[in-house]
Amino acid sequence: MANYLRIYSKLNYNVNTTMSPLNVTLDMINATPKPFSVFDGCEDLVEAVLFDLIVQCVNVFLGIPANLLVLVILIRNRKEPSTSDIFLGCLAVMDAYFGIMVPISFLNLYYWQSVEGWRAIKFTYGVKDTSGPLFLSCICLDRFMAVLCPITFGRLKDRKYRIGLSILVLILTFSYAAAKTIGGIPNFEKIFTSEILAAFAWMMICNVAILWALKRSTGVGKDEMHPMKKKAFKMVLSILIIIIANYLPPVALFPFEDHYDPHVFTCYVQPVGFAFVNISSSTQPLIYLSRLEKVPFLPESCVRKLFCKDKNEASPA
Known part of the structure; x- marks a missing residue:
């Protein structure tokens, strides 16, 4: 069975966990089982797989640990929550779940090699593909409304709207992940490409508009920005960094799939593109933590060194 499974380097794309009996030939039955390899089919282009x-x-x-720390902070601040905390919390849960599944992925690669394990890992990749861009888009929408449409934002400040939007995102995420796990959908990878392009465009428009509005709001002759606006500015700027660093590579590479050799695209372009998306599970919580004045369980001196903060700097939470 392991011979017919796509290995790790292709796990995030197309997994064929079953083979029709009509496609089984006598040569395949009599063939000597091929030794299991993480780089099966990509032995000549292992660099991208190693990078991933x-x-x-x-x-x-x-x-x-970074995502768990974010969750602890959000729980501790639940009495005075930010309007986007629910989106940050969901994002941290999804990223922590993705990280926890990595050891299970390795165990299944080298030890279990079970179909159920492959499907569970495939589902995890589907969750990661969708949850990050969608929840970041929700955070951008929340900040966009707060800065550019404050009156409407005040009317929609009730938590129920954000809970409803989070539930919708989770439904879309798990539906996509389930479809990715089942497989067999023609051109399914185009769904992710379309999603990442749409989310990237939306987040860029939102963040650029917010930054432009906040910069203009300082007024003529004013050097200092209002503390609340400064807080929003830093938050939006951090999201913009995440968007460019983690989502620009797949946005720049995946739409041109037809221009690549299929082997190169599968073994080189896709692992590199998805690696940038996957590392967001670490960069997102770290950037959030870097904006905090105090981080629980970490000495202040350690926080300053870790995030290169000046001693007198007061970063808003």
Whole structure:
């Protein structure tokens, strides 16, 4: 069975967990089982697969604790929550879940090699593909309304609207992940490409509009921005950094799939593109933590060194 499974380097794209009996030939039955390899089919282009594997390890050792720390902070601040905290919390849960599944992925690669394990990992990739862009889009929408449409934002400040939007995003996320797990949908990878393009365009428009509006709001002759606007400015700027660093590579590469050799695209372009998306499970919580004045369980001196903060700098939470 392991011979007919796509291995790790292709796990995030198309997995064929079953083979029709009509396609089984006598040569295949009599063939000597091929030794299992993480780079099966990509032995001549292992660099991109190795890069993705390293990223997965970073998410385990850095992303999981960072996301758990974000959740602790959000829970501790639940009495005075920000309007976008529910989106940040959902994003942290999804990223922590993605990181936790990495050791299970490795165990299934080298030890279990079970179909159920492959499907669980495939589902995890589907969750990661969709949850990050959609929840970041929700955060951008929340900030966009707060800065550019404050009156409407005040009317829609009730938590129920954000809970409803989060539920909708989770339904879309799990539906996409389930479809990715089942497989067999023609041109299914185009769905992710379309999603990432739409989310990237929306987030860029929102963030550029917000930054432009906040910059203009300082007024003529004013050097200092209002503290609340400064807080929003830093938050939006951090989201913009995440968008460009983690989502620009797949946006720039995936739409041109037809221009690549299929083997090169599968073994080189896709692993690199998805690696940038996957590392967001670490960069997103770290950028959030870098904006905080105090981080629980970490000494202030450690926080200053870790995030290169000046001693007198007061970063808003």
